[in-house]
Amino acid sequence: MHHITLKVNGVTRSGEVNARTTLVDFLRDTLRLTGTHVGCEHGICGACSVLLDGEPVRSCLIFAVQVEGQSVTTVEGLAKPDGSMSVLQDSFCETHGLQCGYCTSGMLIAAHALLASNATPSEHAIRDAIGGNLCRCTGYQQIVEAIQLAAKRRAGGER
Amino acid sequence: MSAPPKQFRYIGKHRRTKEDPRFVTGTGSFVADVQLPGMKHVALVASPHPSARICAIRIDAAMALPGVIAVVTGAEYCAATESHLVGVDAPAVRRYALANDVVRYAGEWVAAVVAESRALAEDAAELVEVNYEPLPFVMDPEKAVTPNAPLVHPTHGSNVIFQRTFSWGPVEQRFREADHQLKFRARWARSATVPIETFGVVANWHRATGILDVWASIQMPKFPDQIARSLRLPGNAVRVHFDVDVGGSYGVKRGIKHTVLTGYLAMKLGVPVRLIEDRLENMRGGDMHGPDRIFDMQVAFDRDGTIRGLKIRALDDVGAYAGRSPLQLGKPVGAICGPYQIDAIEYEPISVLTNKTAQEAVRGFGQAPTNYALELTIDRVAAFLKQDRIAIRRRNLIRAEQFPYLIPSGTTYDSGDYHTVLTKALDAAGYEALIAKRDALRRAGNLAGIGIATCLEPSGGNSSFEPLFNPKNDTTTWMDSCLVRVDLSGAITGVMNTSTAGQGHETLVSTVLGEVLERDPNTIRVVHADSLNALPSNSPVGSRMAIMLGGAAAGAARKIKDALIVIAAHNLGVAASEIVYADGNCSVGRDATKRLTWDQLVEIAHRKFHKLPAGLEPGLQAKFVWEVPTGGALPTAEGRIQMYPCFSFEAHVVLVEIDALTAQPRILKYTCGHDCGVMISPDIVHGMTYGGIAHGIGAALYEKFAFTDDGQLSSGTFMDYLMPSAHEVPSLAIADHCTPSPLTTFGQKGSGEAGYLGAPAALASAINDALSPLATSIESLPMTRLALFEKIEAARHHKGIA
Ligand code: FES
Ligand code: FES
Numbered sequence: 001m002h003h004i005t006l007k008v009n010g011v012t013r014s015g016e017v018n019a020r021t022t023l024v025d026f027l028r029d030t031l032r033l034t035g036t037h038v039g040c041e042h043g044i045c046g047a048c049s050v051l052l053d054g055e056p057v058r059s060c061l062i063f064a065v066q067v068e069g070q071s072v073t074t075v076e077g078l079a080k081p082d083g084s085m086s087v088l089q090d091s092f093c094e095t096h097g098l099q100c101g102y103c104t105s106g107m108l109i110a111a112h113a114l115l116a117s118n119a120t121p122s123e124h125a126i127r128d129a130i131g132g133n134l135c136r137c138t139g140y141q142q143i144v145e146a147i148q149l150a151a152k153r154r155a156g157g158e159r
Numbered sequence: 160m161s162a163p164p165k166q167f168r169y170i171g172k173h174r175r176t177k178e179d180p181r182f183v184t185g186t187g188s189f190v191a192d193v194q195l196p197g198m199k200h201v202a203l204v205a206s207p208h209p210s211a212r213i214c215a216i217r218i219d220a221a222m223a224l225p226g227v228i229a230v231v232t233g234a235e236y237c238a239a240t241e242s243h244l245v246g247v248d249a250p251a252v253r254r255y256a257l258a259n260d261v262v263r264y265a266g267e268w269v270a271a272v273v274a275e276s277r278a279l280a281e282d283a284a285e286l287v288e289v290n291y292e293p294l295p296f297v298m299d300p301e302k303a304v305t306p307n308a309p310l311v312h313p314t315h316g317s318n319v320i321f322q323r324t325f326s327w328g329p330v331e332q333r334f335r336e337a338d339h340q341l342k343f344r345a346r347w348a349r350s351a352t353v354p355i356e357t358f359g360v361v362a363n364w365h366r367a368t369g370i371l372d373v374w375a376s377i378q379m380p381k382f383p384d385q386i387a388r389s390l391r392l393p394g395n396a397v398r399v400h401f402d403v404d405v406g407g408s409y410g411v412k413r414g415i416k417h418t419v420l421t422g423y424l425a426m427k428l429g430v431p432v433r434l435i436e437d438r439l440e441n442m443r444g445g446d447m448h449g450p451d452r453i454f455d456m457q458v459a460f461d462r463d464g465t466i467r468g469l470k471i472r473a474l475d476d477v478g479a480y481a482g483r484s485p486l487q488l489g490k491p492v493g494a495i496c497g498p499y500q501i502d503a504i505e506y507e508p509i510s511v512l513t514n515k516t517a518q519e520a521v522r523g524f525g526q527a528p529t530n531y532a533l534e535l536t537i538d539r540v541a542a543f544l545k546q547d548r549i550a551i552r553r554r555n556l557i558r559a560e561q562f563p564y565l566i567p568s569g570t571t572y573d574s575g576d577y578h579t580v581l582t583k584a585l586d587a588a589g590y591e592a593l594i595a596k597r598d599a600l601r602r603a604g605n606l607a608g609i610g611i612a613t614c615l616e617p618s619g620g621n622s623s624f625e626p627l628f629n630p631k632n633d634t635t636t637w638m639d640s641c642l643v644r645v646d647l648s649g650a651i652t653g654v655m656n657t658s659t660a661g662q663g664h665e666t667l668v669s670t671v672l673g674e675v676l677e678r679d680p681n682t683i684r685v686v687h688a689d690s691l692n693a694l695p696s697n698s699p700v701g702s703r704m705a706i707m708l709g710g711a712a713a714g715a716a717r718k719i720k721d722a723l724i725v726i727a728a729h730n731l732g733v734a735a736s737e738i739v740y741a742d743g744n745c746s747v748g749r750d751a752t753k754r755l756t757w758d759q760l761v762e763i764a765h766r767k768f769h770k771l772p773a774g775l776e777p778g779l780q781a782k783f784v785w786e787v788p789t790g791g792a793l794p795t796a797e798g799r800i801q802m803y804p805c806f807s808f809e810a811h812v813v814l815v816e817i818d819a820l821t822a823q824p825r826i827l828k829y830t831c832g833h834d835c836g837v838m839i840s841p842d843i844v845h846g847m848t849y850g851g852i853a854h855g856i857g858a859a860l861y862e863k864f865a866f867t868d869d870g871q872l873s874s875g876t877f878m879d880y881l882m883p884s885a886h887e888v889p890s891l892a893i894a895d896h897c898t899p900s901p902l903t904t905f906g907q908k909g910s911g912e913a914g915y916l917g918a919p920a921a922l923a924s925a926i927n928d929a930l931s932p933l934a935t936s937i938e939s940l941p942m943t944r945l946a947l948f949e950k951i952e953a954a955r956h957h958k959g960i961a
Pocket of ligand 2: 097098099100101102103104134135136137138355406407661
């Protein structure tokens, strides 16, 4: 067992993990942050996406021991400080950018990272950013619309 | 016959769904999120052989691992449980979660390991030693039906599990009289809707109460009954919690074997047990592969393009076991001529067992492959006659004034306006400009084609294929229900009786209740009962919930409204007919002084028995159980039957380019004209249609559960089972049309299979149009880059173009 300490959604968390425990299992099973989902466990579907020091990564492909001292953001950490939905989350609700909700946390993470680096993404840039996240419900259309709407609202000063 | 849309207050309007907020905040409640104290975890030992005798299983090493609680094998398990139900009359095709004596496909579960953690269970599973004696096997369904083929279930006596020839109308005469005939073969590959969430279940047995609690990721009709039956429990000993959020299903989340196994383990061990498939277990042993069909099509037609008759032989490879899968050849009976006027049809469905993973229900329940074969037929007739594909369709499409329209297999289509929807789709696509673009691409040396498909979506899921395919089954109802309660505070709660996998049923029910009761849907709560306090439901299969749950919710709401009116009339001293109901308040005519508000009426119902009219029960609640409209009849001797009640329609127009060097197909423009009657929640309907088109793109171009000649699944991961991403699915345009159904509460039809039922056909049409200058064609899915490359190369060699 290894002791690890990291920041999750701005809060310092620590725990005992096996060397082989993946980050997603640590988040879900140890920290009980179940908003991050598991779809394939081999790095393709993107359902397990989280931000690691601001960059989207697949938490099924990372061991928990590897993130010692780093900062992780999960879907639970995307809300505004007062706990209400971010513009991005709210935009997903507005355009119905999801159905079953299983891929959604990964999509939000990918979109959040995109908007952080590109405030006015083209449709192509949006499709690129979510191109590594599979959704079987939506055909991606209303997800793309949600991200477009969020970009527009953020340009108008909303956060 | 597009009636002017009725004025609705909430129906048909943009409104945020009730479900979305919990998912965007990461607070959904999926089965993998269920945590019970002391819960143990299951991993599975799977067969590496497609067919083998199990000679010995040694579990000592696995049991010796610290943290391992039990290893259960088929011998124990099969003796303690009942075989699962088979949809057709084939009692010898017995099926259990764990193999006993023999395995029949690679990936079949042989033993279940229970341990303190999933990781430990997996470690132990690797230590279970199984000695196999390989046996002959058969992977090709056409070989499986030959006399000397190895039998998958020897006691069944044949690899054919269902076969029948239906003949409706003067088929031979039409084939004699017609100017021309064509025949060809089409191949629909084994694919599935493959949700991102695998199947999972948690079970907990309470010895003191004798109740097995089940949380599962399911979409399965009569699920609790089947679990109870296989576990030899009475129905009221199994409590399935329908409030589990299901991470996508589109037909496949059936989970009977998983749940019976997990329930058995929980009962045996007296601890909560959880089985969450990993992706490999899901892909090869999860029994969720879709139809795998060979169509032999024959069509008789006149030189003007009128289709006179059809002969369809459909051989479907259901794999090693069968539940409801053979019935997927039955549903298409109810739309066997598609949207066309064809009055003579022969249909021979053949369901065949092979040593592959078992087939399960997939979105459309067998209709998407049939639509694909029908549309290929229409395109081939057009090509043969050198006529326009749209003109041939227009000549044969049922016209608006012909509804209700009886097809030869005994089903009546409720309503439709196919010509108008096709026109709308062509207009929305900018058809003339699309042709110009295709031709410009061709002139520049590329392969480019336009696809057209006009397809039906049967909806309102009934189960008439059960008696049609199994004379021992005389099921004639497939009801659904809703319970509505108004509490003392005046708040409304709708109770539904099944789980949801993204279809937005809470939004559906709240919209309908709000519409009928004239109360704001945002204030209405919708909850999922568990199976012990649920009214009957047959789950959200067969595109049925807008019709069936929507209809049941409306029926219950009307009862509430009627009760309020009767209470008001009694207290205001007038006849009920004089009461005007508005926004939940009741007044005598328009007289505002003679009025009882919603709150006052609710209070009377809950607290003032002395003010209730005689015969009215106190409280304010109503249930409504609804039979499928047009349901209730058994098939005739010739196999004529009303299958589903309602028929939505979709017209696809798509432009595809095939890269000249790599043969990679690329969709340049996609438009879908769609008519599903009155849309209760347009955002949800559009979303499901977009998603259905994406599924169709996958089935058409990429997805296949491929098997090697030695019986191994070779596409068991997402690296070789390729699903379309946001790069492969283009921007999609939908052109709505509304032909209300005369059979449903608000004129709604189903839309859960929208898009998927036409997209593969449309893409095949586009690709074949693109290939037409090379005088070649493809009638086999998926039309992968490699398949297209080979076609193109062969055609160029043939033509002498190097
Ligand atoms: S679960 Fe990590 S990419 Fe699929
Ligand atoms: S919303 Fe269901 S997988 Fe994306």
